[in-house]
Amino acid sequence: MVEDAGATVTPFQAKHNLIGGGRSIQLVGLDAEITLPERMASGIAELDRALGGGFVEGSATLIGGDPGIGKSTLLLQAAAKMAIAGLPVAYVSGEEAADQVRLRARRLGLGNAPVMLAAATSVRDILTTLSQATPPALLVIDSIQTMHSDLIEGAPGTVSQVRASAQELIRFAKERGTAVVLVGHVTKDGSIAGPRVLEHMVDTVLSFEGERSHQYRILRAIKNRFGGTDEIGVFAMVAEGLTEIANPSALFLTQREEGVTGTTVFPALEGTRPVLVEIQALVVRLASGATPRRAVVGWDSGRLAMVLAVLEARCGLSFSACEVYLNIAGGYRVQDPAADLAVAAALVSALSERPVPVDAVAFGEIALSGEIRTVAHSALRLKEAGKLGFERALLPPAVTDEKSSLKLTGFRTLGAFVEHMLGK
Ligand SMILES: Nc1ncnc2c1ncn2[C@@H]1O[C@H](COP(=O)(O)OP(=O)(O)OP(=O)(O)O)[C@@H](O)[C@H]1O
Ligand SMILES: [Mg+2]
Incomplete structure (x- = not known):
């Protein structure tokens, strides 16, 4: 306990005017009470396994992977399952028209899932719309490279745009308790607008891997603030979408x-x-x-x-x-x-x-x-x-x-x- 705050100011702090003007923050012990954020099962066991037990509310997840590997398919399947389970779920596609997404949903046998779907690229429009009602439990943004923030200049996909858009979406996630999932493209040359800049900003980074010519896919956690990074989820890509492989050895x-x-x-x-x-x-x-x-x-x-x-x-x-x-x-x-x-x-x-x-x-x-x-x-x-x-x-x-x-x-x-x- 410091009784006389003034007495603790060192000459260095006084010289550089480092003390004063701020508000007091609360300092607590490591043993203070903990409230853990809720987890939401996606209904896809292999995805939940890679996430360390499901999506965490108020968190941001980045999922990267080569073009055509199945990112949109996986997230649409997860979104549909969570919506069918009764959670409010929004899926925003900046890459495909709503009809294309609906067509995929139908092909996957999920055409009737109550997912709120939009084709949009303006982060302001998306967040304004979502703020008007109960915030969704899960918000999928496909992909972050197509998003555009009007707070800064520049075309979608540039590093500054990707960073600014992600920042706004992540802030929304933290404030509203929504689990935000950002799809990120990875280009062969590790392009500057790739998800690299985002990796520090999000809580969890998943990588969806596999050869397009092979049937199976591996979902691997690269970073996870809420769990380990050593679990994988294994899927096979078939006409009906991604099926889970519970026993990968076979x-x-x-x-x-x-x-x-x-x-x-x-x-x-x-x-x-x-x-x-x-x-x-x-x-x-x-x-x-x-x-x-x-x-x-x-x-x-x-x-x-x-x-x-x-x-x-x-x-x-x-x-x-x-x-x-x-x-x-x-x-x-x-x-x-x-x-x-x-x-x-x-x-x-x-x-x-x-x-x-x-x-x-x-x-x-x-x-x-x-x-x-x-x-x-x-x-x-x-x-x-x-x-x-x-x-x-x-x-x-x-x-x-x-x-x-x-x-x-x-x-x-x-x-x-x-x-x-x-x-x-
Ligand atoms: N009609 C179909 N029948 C079977 N499989 C299909 C069909 N259409 C697409 N696919 C599979 O889905 C894959 C594309 O999946 P998806 O669009 O989810 O990938 P993505 O990672 O989101 O790609 P992108 O980076 O282009 O957004 C194709 O490579 C193909 O294997
Ligand atoms: Mg896609």
């Missing part, structure tokens, strides 16, 4: 046949969810002294170089006269370091032309010394593998799990693992 495992060399199944972890993916390697011996290629899809090429180096230096296998190709099936991207051992298994299998047992999964981190290190969430990985019918696991030595239905074979070093693979 999606990323291709039809597996006995006796195929160069493939291993890896139980990856995305947040708290295990996802089984197939790792494929192809090793091609070169006749001449040409520089061999190394090509990687879905994994880190630096990490592949490291695993190859450890196989060469610690296990006596030589890949130097071979081209090496590594692919994660289904176009999935693995970021989990536990993939090292599965990659090594695929590489050794491809090189030696001996298949990894079709009923086995492999995981573990490889150290430069050749040691195989324990990774997080072994039990979860084993459980998922067991659920999908796998019977064996090749893993670090320290992993024990009495509950697991799998036969666990631990390896202390990559050398021991390679010997096992080669049947020595």
